[in-house]
Amino acid sequence: MAGLNVALVGATGLVGRLTLSILEARDFPVGRLRLFASPRSAGKRLRFQGDEVPIEAIGDDAFEGCDLVFLSVETPLARQLAPRAVAAGAVVIDDSSAHRLEPDVPLVVPEVNAADLARHRGIIAGPNCSTAQLVVALNPLHRVNPIQRVIVDTYQAVSGTGQAALEELRVQERQVQQGEPPTARVYPHPIVQNLFPHVDSFRDDGYTREEWKMVQETRKILHRPELRMSATCVRVPVPIGHSEAVHVELERAMSPEEARELLAQAPGVRVVDDPTHNVYPMPKDAAGRDEVLVGRIRADQSHPRGLAFWVVGDNLRKGAALNAVQIAEALLPSLGSRALTVGAQAS
Numbered sequence: 001m002a003g004l005n006v007a008l009v010g011a012t013g014l015v016g017r018l019t020l021s022i023l024e025a026r027d028f029p030v031g032r033l034r035l036f037a038s039p040r041s042a043g044k045r046l047r048f049q050g051d052e053v054p055i056e057a058i059g060d061d062a063f064e065g066c067d068l069v070f071l072s073v074e075t076p077l078a079r080q081l082a083p084r085a086v087a088a089g090a091v092v093i094d095d096s097s098a099h100r101l102e103p104d105v106p107l108v109v110p111e112v113n114a115a116d117l118a119r120h121r122g123i124i125a126g127p128n129c130s131t132a133q134l135v136v137a138l139n140p141l142h143r144v145n146p147i148q149r150v151i152v153d154t155y156q157a158v159s160g161t162g163q164a165a166l167e168e169l170r171v172q173e174r175q176v177q178q179g180e181p182p183t184a185r186v187y188p189h190p191i192v193q194n195l196f197p198h199v200d201s202f203r204d205d206g207y208t209r210e211e212w213k214m215v216q217e218t219r220k221i222l223h224r225p226e227l228r229m230s231a232t233c234v235r236v237p238v239p240i241g242h243s244e245a246v247h248v249e250l251e252r253a254m255s256p257e258e259a260r261e262l263l264a265q266a267p268g269v270r271v272v273d274d275p276t277h278n279v280y281p282m283p284k285d286a287a288g289r290d291e292v293l294v295g296r297i298r299a300d301q302s303h304p305r306g307l308a309f310w311v312v313g314d315n316l317r318k319g320a321a322l323n324a325v326q327i328a329e330a331l332l333p334s335l336g337s338r339a340l341t342v343g344a345q346a347s
């Protein structure tokens with residue numbers, strides 16, 4: 001297939017850099033590549049397939065001739081840029097929360113709802129990092145035994161907040177080692193040697209926006225608008241890898257053995273579940289891996305149709321960059337024919 005004209009906005013960020021390396025590692029057919037970041041980074045270069053690609057600030061012609069635009073920037077900027085890219089003729093894959101809940105924007109985790117891509121109108125959203133790994137683990141159970149209720153508690157890595165938060169954790173670790181009080185700028189409190197039940201801002205109903213997003217996004221991806229669900233999101237001093245304690249109530253009783261078998265066969269899942277030998281998913285093992293790790297699978301003794309398990313995933317990979325590239329791969333047949341048509345018209 002001819003290479004596509006690809007733009008990556010937010011190329012210098014945690015998600016952007018990883019998206020670039022995953023595009024390269026998976027041999028995604030890139031023809032022309034344009035990399036964008038803030039004016040602060042303009043003029044720097046990033047390597048891609050042996051070339052040094054310059055980073056540009058976003059100008060008026062940024063998306064001219066682009067087939068595909070990855071948006072890995074904060075929500076307000078993504079909200080501005082996505083319609084511009086679509087107007088220039090590109091398909092947009094947006095990692096931010098700008099468009100996730102819009103009715104005509106598919107919110108996609110390819111292992112779960114790739115079929116939703118068929119109804120896109122230019123913008124496709126990837127979910128919140130905590131939601132992505134959760135639905136990869138819920139869907140194999142849900143497909144055979146509909147989930148009635150989900151309770152999830154998260155333990156979220158600082159890289160989920162981006163480069164500045166990861167740097168803040170490193171600085172605070174050094175400060176503590178040197179006997180200095182840790183200084184917090186990104187978060188309301190020091191995160192080193194600490195944790196807090198506070199991810200994103202608080203809403204009037206007492207939940208945080210992160211918790212609310214997890215619920216709404218899970219409902220949308222699983223096509224279950226009425227799913228009963230509650231989340232508590234906690235930030236922990238882990239660099240990469242979100243962990244989740246999940247309790248589900250199913251339509252019918254399911255044994256842990258059946259759940260383990262379904263999960264073991266599911267795309268994107270790796271069962272890591274041998275607690276008697278101290279084997280269970282941990283962020284240090286999930287970081288850098290594509291699969292979502294699931295373990296501690298057991299009957300929920302508080303409910304006859306309940307299961308409990310523990311899910312860990314790389315928030316930067318399955319939670320954002322890998323998921324975006326998987327969406328792009330799923331779109332390739334339609335993007336490829338579109339690029340060929342445009343090319344033929346131009347020649």
Ligand SMILES: NC(=O)c1ccc[n+]([C@@H]2O[C@H](COP(=O)([O-])OP(=O)(O)OC[C@H]3O[C@@H](n4cnc5c(N)ncnc54)[C@H](OP(=O)(O)O)[C@@H]3O)[C@@H](O)[C@H]2O)c1
Nearest residue numbers: 010012013014015037038041072073096129160162163320
């Ligand atoms: N981190 C995760 O685990 C995760 C998971 C799912 C979704 N997301 C979403 O993905 C997006 C990116 O997250 P991240 O963690 O990669 O953040 P990040 O590390 O803070 O990176 C932000 C990127 O945005 C760029 N940027 C800032 N202002 C800009 C401007 N005016 N024009 C163009 N580019 C600009 C930055 O460029 P400079 O380097 O020049 O400042 C940088 O490349 C966010 O919407 C986030 O919510 C993140």
